[in-house]
Amino acid sequence: DVKVTQSSRYLVKRTGEKVFLECVQDMDHENMFWYRQDPGLGLRLIYFSYDVKMKEKGDIPEGYSVSREKKERFSLILESASTNQTSMYLCASSPLQGSYQPQHFGDGTRLSIL
Amino acid sequence: GDSVTQMEGPVTLSEEAFLTINCTYTATGYPSLFWYVQYPGEGLQLLLKATKADDKGSNKGFEATYRKETTSFHLEKGSVQVSDSAVYFCALPLSGAGSYQLTFGKGTKLSVIP
Numbered sequence: 001d002v003k004v005t006q007s008s009r010y011l012v013k014r015t016g017e018k019v020f021l022e023c024v025q026d027m028d029h030e031n032m033f034w035y036r037q038d039p040g041l042g043l044r045l046i047y048f049s050y051d052v053k054m055k056e057k058g059d060i061p062e063g064y065s066v067s068r069e070k071k072e073r074f075s076l077i078l079e080s081a082s083t084n085q086t087s088m089y090l091c092a093s094s095p096l097q098g099s100y101q102p103q104h105f106g107d108g109t110r111l112s113i114l
Numbered sequence: 115g116d117s118v119t120q121m122e123g124p125v126t127l128s129e130e131a132f133l134t135i136n137c138t139y140t141a142t143g144y145p146s147l148f149w150y151v152q153y154p155g156e157g158l159q160l161l162l163k164a165t166k167a168d169d170k171g172s173n174k175g176f177e178a179t180y181r182k183e184t185t186s187f188h189l190e191k192g193s194v195q196v197s198d199s200a201v202y203f204c205a206l207p208l209s210g211a212g213s214y215q216l217t218f219g220k221g222t223k224l225s226v227i228p
Contacts, residue, residue, distance in 0.1 A: 102163060
């Protein structure tokens with residue numbers, strides 16, 4: 001089974017801090033994704049990556065950046081955390097042939113910015 | 115553009131009741147279609163999928179049929195259990211090169227009471 005592991009289930013940080021959310025997958029997938037999930041808004045794509053050192057903006061990239069130095073690891077960075085970034089963050093991965101293949105999700109990180 | 119519309123919840127049913135969650139889509143061509151489930155405190159899991167018209171995806175007693183005439187992919191289960199309480203998401207790949215990205219419906223929360 002594909003395993004997508006997010007480093008923290010719960011995280012509390014303060015406004016202005018630089019925050020790192022880590023995600024690791026063990027199935028050699030080319031594609032990796034970061035979403036945020038908010039009540040009433042569903043899932044919104046922040047960034048995705050289809051290869052090492054490659055990244056593409058999703059629907060809501062403002063205030064975020066990403067890093068993919070190794071194929072199995074995709075990090076989401078909040079450069080200067082703000083309270084409106086309090087949310088559930090979900091990481092996902094999928095193989096290169098995306099259109100027939102589902103995405104596999106981690107358990108999520110619930111981030112609170114105080 | 116490509117999009118998914120699913121019925122808004124929340125939906126509350128008694129145990130052993132019949133479940134239908136409606137999902138309609140707008141897309142170029144005939145993409146794969148997915149249903150995901152999110153149990154409390156967890157990430158999304160693939161529930162079932164269909165890759166072409168008239169395909170029926172099934173898993174854990176849930177079924178959905180890919181109907182191109184009505185552009186629908188409704189989720190059904192004949193007899194729900196308390197353990198089916200979760201949020202359900204319909205999703206399809208965005209058209210375009212690679213089709214890496216999925217677009218999700220906003221989710222339907224199901225509560226099953228004993």
